[in-house]
Amino acid sequence: MKVNCPQCQKQIEWDSNNPHRPFCSKRCQLIDLGEWAAETHAIPVKDPQNDIFIDPENIEEMLSQMPDGFFNED
Ligand SMILES: [Zn+2]
Structure with missing residues (x-):
């Protein structure tokens, strides 16, 4: 099965x-x-345990520091 990258x-x-x-x-x-x-106008995502703010300018750098499989929701 083939799909086109969105x-x-x-x-x-x-x-x-x-x-x-x-x-x-x-x-x-990551671009997506x-x-x-x-x-979403970069509304800060607030985690009550750890204050996490998503900055679109630095999102790649931020996400690169997350563990592999962070986005796996299987
Ligand atoms: Zn692609």
């Missing part, structure tokens, strides 16, 4: 082992997430 439109094979699906890569996933954050 970000760059590249056609990729759907692979349930791909942690970035439906995106082709982590980069496209960054745009989503920007569209």
Whole structure:
């Protein structure tokens, strides 16, 4: 089964082992997430345990520090 990456439109094979699906890569996933954050006017996401603020300008750097599989919700 082939799908188009929602970000760059590249056609990729759907692979349930791909942690970035439906995106082709982590980069496209992060770009999409960054745009989503920007569209929501960067409303701070507040975690009652740890104050976490998502800054779209630094989202890639921030997310790169998160553990692998952070976005896996299987
Ligand atoms: Zn892509």
